[in-house]
Amino acid sequence: MLGNALLLALREIRRNVLRSVLTILGIVIGVAAVIVMVTLGDGATLAVTSNIQSLGSNLLMIRPGQRMGPVSGSGGSPFRLDDVAAVGRDIPAVQAVAPAATQSMTAVAGNANWSASVTGTDNRFFEVRNWTFAAGRPFTEAEVRSGRAVCVIGATVQKELFGLQDPLGQKIRLKQVSCEVVGLLQAKGQSTMGTDQDDIIVMPLRTYHRRLAGNRNVSLIQVTVREGESTEEAKGAIERLMRKRRHIDAHEQDDFNVRDMKEVANMLTGTTKVLTELLSAVAAVSLLVGGIGIMNIMLVSVTERTREIGIRLAIGALEREVLMQFLVEAVALSSLGGVLGIVLALGASVQLADLLEVPFIFNPRIVVIAFLFSAAVGVIFGYFPARRAARLDPIEALRRE
Amino acid sequence: MTEPHDPAPVPLVEFRQVAKVYGLGAASMRALDGVDLSIAAGEFVAVMGPSGSGKSTAMNILGCLDTPTSGSYRFSGVPVEGLDRDQRALLRRNHLGFVFQGFNLLNRTSALENVELPLLYRRTPRAERHAQARSALAQVGLTGWEGHTPGELSGGQQQRVAIARALVTGPRLLLADEPTGNLDSARGHEIMDLLTGLNRERGITVLMVTHEPEMAAYAGRVIHFRDGRVAEDGRPGGHP
Known part of the structure; x- marks a missing residue:
């Protein structure tokens, strides 16, 4: 039928x-x-x-200020360098800690200039971000310790300031500081928030503090959690530690926030x-x-x-x-x-x-x-x-x- | 079907006091008013009568398309008035063949496919279906026209296809409603010859409505309807 x-x-x-x-x-x-x-x-x-996985999924980001939108916070005093040291020392689940301070600045090379995000940090920054080098090298221990004027640049900065030229060994002027390009990062493209991750100039934190910022503030602490450790627990431990260090009373709210990249994802x-x-x-x-x-x-x-x-x-x-x-x-x-x-x-x-x-x-x-x-x-x-x-x-x- | 010692064989078709009333109350209309009728297997009967005489209603009931309001209709002994819609459909499928005035073939469908239609519903296997449909078309003289659609055939040819479709299942009763009504006289006589042949050679009982006495003359028996009753029942050529 x-x-x-x-x-x-x-x-x-x-x-x-x-x-x-x-x-x-x-x-x-x-x-x-x-x-x-x-x-x-x-x-x-x-x-x-x-x-987000390219950012590292076991990444925690600690920022001053209360949690506002999906990424930024506001208010709250910046962290100090000994806060960074304490996180690395006191919390066993932490694998690597990278302090960072960032501000937007005009960079000049020859007669090209470009406004880029300038970050002061150290080599662990590349590690926690899973960031590899397209050319050149990361900073040496000596450069980090002594605060030498050297920098690693992202693909966008390379394109805007140097075009097709090889950037390694070239000088970039930021305010009064002239720093030498020692490394070029692999292009990452846009972040999930739509910002260009490659529009970045990275230099040793000490250089940044002394030569550009004039203070010793840290605006971001990035932490990677050890394989097999719970990011939830590490996050709790960091929160307790920071409350203690920042003298926050039991009834007060945090004036900082710890963000788990898994949550964001x-x-x-x-x-x-x-x-x-x-x-x-x-x-x-x-x-x-x-x-x-x-x-x-x-x-x-x-x-x-x-x-x-x-x-x-x-x-x-x-x-x-x-x-x-x-x-x-x-x-x-x-x-x-x-x-x-x-x-x-x-x-x-x-x-x-x-x-x-x-x-x-x-x-x-x-x-x-x-x-x-x-x-x-x-x-x-x-x-x-x-x-x-x-x-x-x-x-x-x-x-x- | 009939016992050898049975003195009176069961008629193929038997009406007893069949009445059909359309509508209700004062607006009701008695299309059939107590008809008694008996047709034996192998007869060729012509049904005549003016329009409104009840002959179409009688044909619909005979064809198991409609049921009587009262009275009984037995088809080869089976009381049809007790059958439901599907049982009557099966009765039509297995024992009846229809030929209509307007041919009623499926448009844009080849002659062969039209003739195959009843076999489709009988679940005849494909190869057998083709063979039977071809043979039926051959019987009505349409060999070579199997692939033509009704639009490509003359009126006479279309009616032949319709007859082939009616006889392809080997029915016991062929109901023809003014089969020559849309044809010229020469084509009409050809169709009548065909029906007569089927009746004589294959023993198919034919019941045909017509208003043309010269066509009724082919039949062995003519029934006249008037005002919902059988007015006359006899041999052709009798009094009108």
Whole structure:
């Protein structure tokens, strides 16, 4: 019965190719939209996750000030160098501590100038950030200890100040200080916050304090937690230590914040997921609209083919056979739409992923779900017209022109 | 079907006081008003009567497309009025063939596919289906026209396809509703020759509605309807 119904349905679809294509267009677009949204959403999530992993997922960032938005804090006095030493010394779970002080400054080289973020820190900065060198070297112990005027630059600074020239050995002037470029960092691209991570000049903290800042403040302490140690526990230990060192009473709030990069990662992927789900839901609405389109055409088709239905009933077709014929026709139409939608979506996803610079992730689950959903749309929206066809009175139906 | 010692064989079709009323109360209309009718297997019967005489209603009930309001209709002994919609559909599928005035073929569907249609519902396997449909088309003289759609066939040819479709299942009763009504007289006589041949050579009982006496003359028996009753029942050429 099903084989025959399928045969009849395909004959009918073939008989009305243009109408069939127009009918399923809604389903095609709906399925394609859902799959594209999910695929791009998955890609964006992966992009965010790998971006954060490039920062180091066992990274804690301690900043002065209360926690405000997702990254910045405000208020609170800066840390001192002995705070940094205490974190490294008193908390066993800590693998590496890198103090940093940062400010934005105009850098000049030859007749090019560029405003970059200048960070004073030491070699552990590169370690906690998982940052490798494209050329040159990190600072030597002697340079760090004595505060020599040397710097390591990011890819953006290299491009803006030196263009195609080799930057190693060149001088960059910051305020009154002329420092020598000893290293070039591997390009990292944009951070998850949209800032350019490569727009950076790194120099020894001592140099920064003495020659540029005129104080000994530390605005950021970056900590990596040892493999196998809980970042949660390390974070708690750091908070207790800093409260003690900063003399915060039990009833007072922290005037600093410790941020776990895992939290940031979870929050950002969470945001991406919510956005993907929302967009997919909007796309799913077009599937619904597509289903209504199918119902509409099936109703027209039943009216148009009333006499045909009459003939079939007179010849001895059972009610359920006529029902099955029209239902199978609706499902065949909507499934065809689903298949076309999947093909269209995969093509579009590859193109769009390339355009939006997110990785293309083939998700077979969503393809299967989309196909089943489109078939279900055929069943749901095809049932009413099919039942109407099956319930026709053969005498009335035969009389109709 | 009939016992060898049975003195009166069961008629193929038997109406007993069949009435059909449309509508309710004062607006009701008695299309059939107590009809008694009996047709034996192998007969060729023409049904005549003015429009509104009840002959179409009688045909619909005979064809198991409709049920009587009262009275009983037995098809080869089976009480049809007790059957539900699907049981009547199965009865049509297995024992009846229909030929209509307007041919009622599926458009844009080849002659072969049209003739195959009843076999599809009977789940005849594909190869057998093709063979039976070809043979039925050959019987109505349409060999070589299997691939043509109704739009490409003349009226007479279309009615032949319709007859092939009706006889492809080997029915016991062929119901023809004005089969020559849309045809010119020459084509009409060809169709009548065809029906007569089927009746004589294959023993198919034919029941045909017509308003043309020259077509009714092919039948062995003519039934006249008037005002929902059988007015006359006899051999053709009798009093109108």
